[in-house]
Amino acid sequence: MFWIKATTRFICARRRPDEMMREVETELRFHIEMRTRANIEKGMRPDDAQRAALQSFGDFERVRNNCCEIRRRLPFDSTPLKMGLHITIAVVAGLAALWAVNVPHHNLTGVMRQLIAISVLACLFIVVRRARSARRCDSEHVCAAPGETSPANQSLMSDMSDAPSAKITAYDELGRTPVERVFKS
Amino acid sequence: MLALDHLGGYPLPKAKGSLLQGTLDMLILKALSLGALHGYGVGQRIAQISGEALKVEEGSLYPGLYRLEQRGWIESEWDVSENNQRAKFYKLTRAGRKQLIIEEQNWERLAGATIKALRAV
Numbered sequence: 001m002f003w004i005k006a007t008t009r010f011i012c013a014r015r016r017p018d019e020m021m022r023e024v025e026t027e028l029r030f031h032i033e034m035r036t037r038a039n040i041e042k043g044m045r046p047d048d049a050q051r052a053a054l055q056s057f058g059d060f061e062r063v064r065n066n067c068c069e070i071r072r073r074l075p076f077d078s079t080p081l082k083m084g085l086h087i088t089i090a091v092v093a094g095l096a097a098l099w100a101v102n103v104p105h106h107n108l109t110g111v112m113r114q115l116i117a118i119s120v121l122a123c124l125f126i127v128v129r130r131a132r133s134a135r136r137c138d139s140e141h142v143c144a145a146p147g148e149t150s151p152a153n154q155s156l157m158s159d160m161s162d163a164p165s166a167k168i169t170a171y172d173e174l175g176r177t178p179v180e181r182v183f184k185s
Numbered sequence: 186m187l188a189l190d191h192l193g194g195y196p197l198p199k200a201k202g203s204l205l206q207g208t209l210d211m212l213i214l215k216a217l218s219l220g221a222l223h224g225y226g227v228g229q230r231i232a233q234i235s236g237e238a239l240k241v242e243e244g245s246l247y248p249g250l251y252r253l254e255q256r257g258w259i260e261s262e263w264d265v266s267e268n269n270q271r272a273k274f275y276k277l278t279r280a281g282r283k284q285l286i287i288e289e290q291n292w293e294r295l296a297g298a299t300i301k302a303l304r305a306v
Contacts, residue, residue, distance in 0.1 A: 002257040002280070024247075027224060027273045030266070031243060034225040037268070058244045066244075070251040 006075030013071045024067045032057055089124055096120045209241065209249050210258075211288040214281055217259055221276035223266060224250055250275060258284050 013020045032053050039049035057063070074081075100117035216222065216230040227250065228241045241249075253259045258281030266272035277285070 002278070005260070006255070006257065023273075026271065028243075028247065030223065030270060030272050031225045031247075033270070034223075034266075034268075056243070058242065063244050063247055066248040067251045070248055070255055073255060075255055075257075 003075070009071065010073075010075055013068070017068070017072075020071055021064065021068055024064050024071070028057075028060060028064060089128060093121055093124050207288065208292075209245060210253060211285065211292060212239070212241070213246075213249055213253060214258060214277060214285040214288065217275055217277045218282065218285055221274045223272040223274050227275065253281070257281075
């Protein structure tokens, strides 16, 4: 039952991304509305209550995109499937290349077969390229742009820089680092 | 109050305090073990059962809920809320109940070991 539901959800998320996004937005907006109501009950003015609710929610778009990204994932570990697909593509491409090399070149059929083989290879190449770029786009959609650190990572980085363990370097009594100890001994 | 933040399945230390990885998932499962709830209700219930000591940030709560649903530990359906609004309600599945027991046992083991280590002289 779970697999049927999960697969249906995955297909719907892939086929109707706008609908999925609307659904996530509805859910998040409901949350903000509930928070606003709670703030009003605490005695805040409606405007202030809504502003406070939005502020406490944080980056709406980021949360929405994270949720959509999770929904777009396969409901199981897709690594073996991807590996299988890549191996199949490689085998088909190799066979097509062999077929193209072995055909006689002097007649029309040979040339046609070569053209077909080249087309097959080109199609496979395009499919792989598209799949890779789509995956990259998906990850960029939720992550920061290249060269820019996402807020979550910034938080992690600042936390790490504050952590005492990040500042500890195992100097010995002569003030040498572990690497210096190894190479200079 | 401790703020829980969660990214990619692992909580990140954010404010003054942070909890160990997997804690948010366990807390969500625990909150839902007491009955079906919408996302806002899950956050409220976690705060309530922790004696207002824990606050789950929305930026972590919803991805957490979606992740748990993806794993089959919780399931959701749209219904009408107490305010007559359309809301998505989550409830624990059988797999989620089993997972909660596992998570609780792991947590108790870890907490016990940590306390033991801290009390060592």
